[in-house]
Amino acid sequence: QVQLAESGGGVVQPGRSLRLSCxxxxxxxxxxxxxxxxxxxxxxxxxxxxxxxxxNRKYYADSVKGRFTISRDNSKNTLFxxxxxxxxxxxxxxFCAKDAAEMATYFDYxxxxxxxxxxx
Amino acid sequence: DIQMTQSPSTLSASVGDRVTxxxxxxxxxxxxxxxxxxxxxxxPKLVIFDASSLESGVPSRxxxxxxxxxxxxxxxxxxxxxxxxxxxxxxxxxxxxxxGQGTKLEIK
Numbered sequence: 001q002v003q004l005a006e007s008g009g010g011v012v013q014p015g016r017s018l019r020l021s022c023x024x025x026x027x028x029x030x031x032x033x034x035x036x037x038x039x040x041x042x043x044x045x046x047x048x049x050x051x052x053x054x055x056n057r058k059y060y061a062d063s064v065k066g067r068f069t070i071s072r073d074n075s076k077n078t079l080f081x082x083x084x085x086x087x088x089x090x091x092x093x094x095f096c097a098k099d100a101a102e103m104a105t106y107f108d109y110x111x112x113x114x115x116x117x118x119x120x
Numbered sequence: 121d122i123q124m125t126q127s128p129s130t131l132s133a134s135v136g137d138r139v140t141x142x143x144x145x146x147x148x149x150x151x152x153x154x155x156x157x158x159x160x161x162x163x164p165k166l167v168i169f170d171a172s173s174l175e176s177g178v179p180s181r182x183x184x185x186x187x188x189x190x191x192x193x194x195x196x197x198x199x200x201x202x203x204x205x206x207x208x209x210x211x212x213x214x215x216x217x218x219x220g221q222g223t224k225l226e227i228k
Contacts, residue, residue: 035217037164045156045164045207047217059215062121095163104214106154108175110163 002026002109004096009114012086022079022096022111030054030074033103036081038092039113048094049081052103064090086118122146122210126220132228137198141223143191143208152212155184155193158222159204167206168193203227 008020022034036048049060049070058070069082079096093115097107123146133139143153151171156164166175168184171191181196195202208220 044222045158045209045219047209047219050214050217057214061216100169105152105211106166106169106209107156107164108166108169110165112163 002098004098004109004111006094006096006111006114009094009116011117011119013120014087014118016086017082017084018086018116020081020083020094020096020114020116022081024077024079024096024098027098027109029072029077031102033099033101033105034070034072034079035097035099035107036070036079037095037097037107037110038090038116039095040089040092043092046092050099050103051079054102057103083116086116088118090116091118092116121216122149122212122218124208124210124218124220126206126208126223128223129221130224130226132226133198134228135198135200139195139198139225141193141206141208141225143186143193143220145189145191145210145212148188149210149212151187152210153184153186153191154209154211156207156209157202157204158207164207198225200227 003025005023035050051070067085071080093113095113096111098109100108153171155168158164172184205224
């Protein structure tokens with residue numbers, strides 16, 4: 001069965017960096033687009049970034065553009081999110097989610113999330 | 121950017137009720153719309169995709185309809201397990217994916 005497991009969250013000071021990982025199993029990772037979605041405490045869902053199956057296309061929400069970088073290692077079935085210049089408003093649970101196709105469709109599987117807290 | 125607006129924000133209902141949640145897009149998204157269910161502390165779960173297609177394993181009391189800019193999620197007969205927050209999401213553009221603000225379905 002499809003499994004997605006995020007890791008790398010924690011408490012970080014404003015302006016610092018953090019790298020999230022998402023280990024995937026149970027499907028052909030290299031055939032599907034992958035996303036990061038976040039949810040601030042008590043708030044709704046916010047899409048963060050997407051990467052195509054072949055790494056050729058990457059898109060970001062305006063709120064993270066220029067600070068966050070999405071990447072993937074298809075040989076290790078792992079998705080990453082490099083987060084730089086973190087701000088208090090980046091505090092959220094970060095979910096990785098599998099696209100139902102190569103990219104640009106709905107999210108059919110989600111991980112359980114990892115909490116990032118940006119605080120001094 | 122495409123904005124998604126859900127209504128109502130909160131809905132109080134009883135077991136057995138029929139409920140409808142509405143999602144409006146700021147521009148046409150054809151039928152590129154999904155609905156997710158989220159329970160506290162859990163990841164979202166896909167319920168409906170392509171506006172009206174039921175995800176495998178989801179009970180048939182859930183249905184979706186609409187196209188263009190207006191969409192609905194209907195639960196025909198509420199069950200205790202259905203009380204959760206529901207989000208719509210558009211995927212018309214491959215460079216931007218937008219969620220609605222959510223509708224919390226509460227027990228009356």
